[in-house]
Amino acid sequence: MAEEEERAPAAVVFDALGLAYEEAFATSASHLASLGWLVERLKPGSRVLDVGSGTGRPTARVLVDAGHRVLGVDVSPVMVELAARQVPEAEFRLGDIRELPLAVGAFDAVCVYFSLLQMTRAEQAAVVGKLAAALRPGGLAVLATVPVDVEGVDVTFMGQPVRVTSFAAGDFARLAADSGLSVLAEENVMFTPAHPDGGPEPQVFLYCRRDEG
Numbered sequence: 001m002a003e004e005e006e007r008a009p010a011a012v013v014f015d016a017l018g019l020a021y022e023e024a025f026a027t028s029a030s031h032l033a034s035l036g037w038l039v040e041r042l043k044p045g046s047r048v049l050d051v052g053s054g055t056g057r058p059t060a061r062v063l064v065d066a067g068h069r070v071l072g073v074d075v076s077p078v079m080v081e082l083a084a085r086q087v088p089e090a091e092f093r094l095g096d097i098r099e100l101p102l103a104v105g106a107f108d109a110v111c112v113y114f115s116l117l118q119m120t121r122a123e124q125a126a127v128v129g130k131l132a133a134a135l136r137p138g139g140l141a142v143l144a145t146v147p148v149d150v151e152g153v154d155v156t157f158m159g160q161p162v163r164v165t166s167f168a169a170g171d172f173a174r175l176a177a178d179s180g181l182s183v184l185a186e187e188n189v190m191f192t193p194a195h196p197d198g199g200p201e202p203q204v205f206l207y208c209r210r211d212e213g
Helices: 003-017 019-025 029-041 059-065 077-086 121-134 169-178
Strands: 047-051 069-074 091-094 107-113 135-145 153-157 160-164 181-191 201-210
Touching: 029 059, 029 107, 029 135, 029 181, 029 201, 047 059, 047 121, 059 069, 069 077, 077 091, 107 121, 121 135, 121 169, 135 169, 169 181, 169 201
Parallel strands: 047 069, 047 107, 069 091, 107 135
Antiparallel strands: 135 201, 153 160, 181 201
């Protein structure tokens, strides 16, 4: 399948969802707590990469309000436009993280909130490795996903058909460790999106640091 066809499903889904995604997920206490964890540990003016930046809220909004420089990357033109309007202090780029060149050690932190789920397992492993390399030694990462052992499963997400691939929580933590990240803490929660079609879903948040040396 052509690369454009591989990218298209996620872009189509999130173009359709727009602000409805923010309304459904932005109040997540665990998401907000993970941002608080980053803010407590980063020096002002840190450079942060937000992968799958969505509408810019809450992630980019919280980080720029704390004095950090944020680069958000998303495959959805609608999401990039919304984010640029809602968080003009940050930089947002339309692109696929699988293809975007990232300089080694360019960022103090990276955030990945549920943006790996429409990639294959091999792609997820490659992306996490790429992001780990883009962190300075000692840099921080928050990785969040839905920890279920599924591969290429068709589901309906907020009324949109999507194909999902993920890992069980322990396997996701091992993926992070194999990519050169030390997993400092892990939080497993259940969250129900604020949406008529939303049901309870498991979520895992990994708090990580890039290994020194």
